[in-house]
Amino acid sequence: MSQKESKKLDRRTRYTRMAIRDALYELLKDKHLKKITVKEICAKADINRATFYRNYMDIYDLYEKMEAELTESIFADGNLEADRYKLLTIIYENQNFYKEFFSSHLESRYIKATVAAMYEQKKDLIKTRGTYDEHTFQISYQYNYYGVIGVIKEWLLAGCPDSPKDFGDIIYGIVEKQYK
Known part of the structure; x- marks a missing residue:
């Protein structure tokens, strides 16, 4: 295969994956992930099932890859302070996706x-x-982690009434106070 043919295939593959992702994103506006079928995604993306399965193992593989695309770039620099605000911005900008994410109890490696x-x-x-106790710290951190996840979920379900920056300042301010 020539380089020109390879680029054309890559472009076609990228377009197909974009159409599939857009179809799933649209379907998530009205349905939960577990109720969406590959057939529905294919119809909305105007592709056949073989094309879908050439690109993704199943709907959950597609969903996981979409989440990776949304979050991979925000965690690239390793700046934890900025990353948490970037994460809230990604959630804010992709509310339908993350409503499903939290309601389906999916996990994010990011x-x-x-x-x-x-x-x-x-x-x-x-x-x-000099005040460190491993057991107490682990429990405290788990408490904060699950509390923050719960508060983010409620913020999302309420339609994100606060900006990501304002919301982040509130929740991270609460958590930070415990470790000062």
């Missing part, structure tokens, strides 16, 4: 990685003060 990095950062901070 959110987990950010939380793990924040966990280590807070642990190191507390250790320097």
Whole structure:
């Protein structure tokens, strides 16, 4: 295959994947992920099932890859302070997607990685003060993690009434106070 043919195929593949993702995103406005079928996605994207399965194993694979595309770039620089605001912005800009994400109890490797990095950062901070107890810290951090996830979910279900920056300032301010 020539380089020109390869680029054309890549362009066609990118277009097809974009059509599939757009179809799923549209369907998520009215239905939960578990109620959406590959047949519906194919009809909306104007492709056949073989094309869908050439690109994705199933709907959940598609969903996971969409989440990766949304979040991968925001965590690239490793700046935890900025990353949490970027994450809230991504959620704000993709509300239908993330409503389904939280209602289906799907997990994000990016959110987990950010939380793990924040966990280590807070642990190191507390250790320097000489008041560190591993067991208490783990429970405290889990409490904060699940609390923040719950508050983000409620913010999202309410239609994100606060801007990502304002909302982030509130929730991260609450969490930060506990580790000062």
